[in-house]
Amino acid sequence: METITNFLEMGGYAVYVWPSYLITAVVLIGALVSSIRFLKRNAETLKALQEEDKGEA
Amino acid sequence: MLHRFANPARFMRLSGVLLPWMAGAAIILVAAGLYMGLFVAPADFQQGESVRIMYVHVPNAWMALFSYTAMAVASAVALIWKHPLADLAAKSSAPIGACFTFLALLTGSLWGKPMWGAFWVWDARLTSMLVLFFLYLGYLALYNAFDDPTRGARAAAILALVGFVNVPIIKFSVDWWNTLHQPASVIKMGGPSIDSTMLWPLLLMAIGFNFLYFWVLLLRMRGEIHANKIRMIRLRQVHG
Amino acid sequence: MKRKHKRLVFVIIALVLLGGAVGLVMSAFEENIVFFHSPTDVVEKKIKIGKRLRLGGLVEEGSVERKGTRVMFRVTDLVNSIPVVYIGILPDLFREGQGVVTEGLIKDGVLEADEVLAKHDENYMPPEVADALKKSGKWDEMSGAVKRPGPGSGSGAKEEAK
Numbered sequence: 349m350e351t352i353t354n355f356l357e358m359g360g361y362a363v364y365v366w367p368s369y370l371i372t373a374v375v376l377i378g379a380l381v382s383s384i385r386f387l388k389r390n391a392e393t394l395k396a397l398q399e400e401d402k403g404e405a
Numbered sequence: 406m407l408h409r410f411a412n413p414a415r416f417m418r419l420s421g422v423l424l425p426w427m428a429g430a431a432i433i434l435v436a437a438g439l440y441m442g443l444f445v446a447p448a449d450f451q452q453g454e455s456v457r458i459m460y461v462h463v464p465n466a467w468m469a470l471f472s473y474t475a476m477a478v479a480s481a482v483a484l485i486w487k488h489p490l491a492d493l494a495a496k497s498s499a500p501i502g503a504c505f506t507f508l509a510l511l512t513g514s515l516w517g518k519p520m521w522g523a524f525w526v527w528d529a530r531l532t533s534m535l536v537l538f539f540l541y542l543g544y545l546a547l548y549n550a551f552d553d554p555t556r557g558a559r560a561a562a563i564l565a566l567v568g569f570v571n572v573p574i575i576k577f578s579v580d581w582w583n584t585l586h587q588p589a590s591v592i593k594m595g596g597p598s599i600d601s602t603m604l605w606p607l608l609l610m611a612i613g614f615n616f617l618y619f620w621v622l623l624l625r626m627r628g629e630i631h632a633n634k635i636r637m638i639r640l641r642q643v644h645g
Numbered sequence: 646m647k648r649k650h651k652r653l654v655f656v657i658i659a660l661v662l663l664g665g666a667v668g669l670v671m672s673a674f675e676e677n678i679v680f681f682h683s684p685t686d687v688v689e690k691k692i693k694i695g696k697r698l699r700l701g702g703l704v705e706e707g708s709v710e711r712k713g714t715r716v717m718f719r720v721t722d723l724v725n726s727i728p729v730v731y732i733g734i735l736p737d738l739f740r741e742g743q744g745v746v747t748e749g750l751i752k753d754g755v756l757e758a759d760e761v762l763a764k765h766d767e768n769y770m771p772p773e774v775a776d777a778l779k780k781s782g783k784w785d786e787m788s789g790a791v792k793r794p795g796p797g798s799g800s801g802a803k804e805e806a807k
Contacts, residue, residue, distance in 0.1 A: 359453045
């Protein structure tokens with residue numbers, strides 16, 4: 349238990365160390381998720397348009 | 406040679422094969438880097454535990470420069486050889502590069518406060534890094550500022566090339582002028598001045614971030630190729 | 646010449662010219678790009694009294710005196726040194742022999758600083774390694790830098806002394 353508290357305290361630098369890791373994780377995962385969504389949305393729109401095209405032809 | 410890989414259909418096939426490998430490598434390397442950096446690596450002799458900020462700050466900063474260099478090279482290829490995929494690569498590199506730059510500035514600030522005594526100083530390294538962030542934002546704004554996307558692409562590519570002079574300035578700022586930021590520890594003459602117990606987690610995180618960059622880049626490029634096709638079909642529908 | 650070759654040559658020439666122009670501008674404004682001046686700069690250039698100045702160097706060994714929150718110390722570049730007084734909280738890395746950047750006004754040869762920043766070098770190692778280096782005499786106590794063989798030798802000390 350004491351070792352966990354010690355670890356989380358980061359030698360008194362917890363307020364600087366943990367936000368650095370947390371914000372990096374949030375921003376990079378956010379960039380990844382938004383890129384996956386961007387690809388998915390475009391792939392779906394394209395598929396719908398191509399089927400519509402075929403239907404007309 | 407260039408044109409063999411440059412065909413969008415071929416790119417879709419190749420990137421589809423590469424994507425899961427990029428994702429796997431990024432996740433494994435970053436997980437290993439986090440474990441090594443937080444649990445295995447020792448505290449620093451003068452900075453104590455605060456040195457662990459290095460394992461996110463330095464990879465973010467390296468990737469900020471890497472993404473910009475990739476964006477500038479792709480922009481040059483797009484301008485000179487009029488290559489459509491190069492243009493998409495440059496455009497897709499910008500958002501993730503801007504994220505890395507923002508994170509390098511922010512984590513640097515969180516490291517600077519306890520060690521230097523200030524969140525921010527206007528020294529050559531920090532200022533040139535802030536300029537890099539504005540270059541990314543300017544690139545993205547310029548790309549979307551025109552009704553005709555090819556004109557936006559060309560204007561943004563020229564900005565990316567002009568802004569590239571900032572990259573060597575950032576790298577060598579700590580050698581050319583006296584700064585509050587310390588000189589390079591890893592990529593320097595005479596080998597790294599960082600203990601191997603700290604160098605390993607740093608390299609794992611950096612290579613992991615590199616794979617993350619290519620993961621996001623390929624996702625965005627695929628998305629952009631779809632977007633181009635959507636635009637073409639819609640144009641045909643309007644005119645046809 | 647094909648059009649793409651023309652464009653290639655044009656881009657290369659433009660980048661070289663741009664790089665040259667930026668280089669010239671930066672060398673012209675060097676005074677404004679440096680973050681701090683060394684004690685030798687201040688002594689030799691006789692910087693005007695009444696102008697704010699950043700002074701950087703090492704905290705001279707044995708020079709730190711504290712009276713409550715008031716701290717007095719000397720900043721040295723191993724050639725010249727200038728006394729500094731400061732009232733306030735010092736950064737964690739402020740130590741004798743450590744790099745420091747102070748900002749304020751010079752009055753009667755003393756820098757009255759309202760800001761003190763710590764500057765550390767590019768060496769990272771666990772405390773045990775640092776102790777071992779000190780014991781084996783491979784440690785330059787004055788500069789806080791590790792002496793290492795090869796072209797990068799004593800770069801910490803050199804950077805500070807510049």
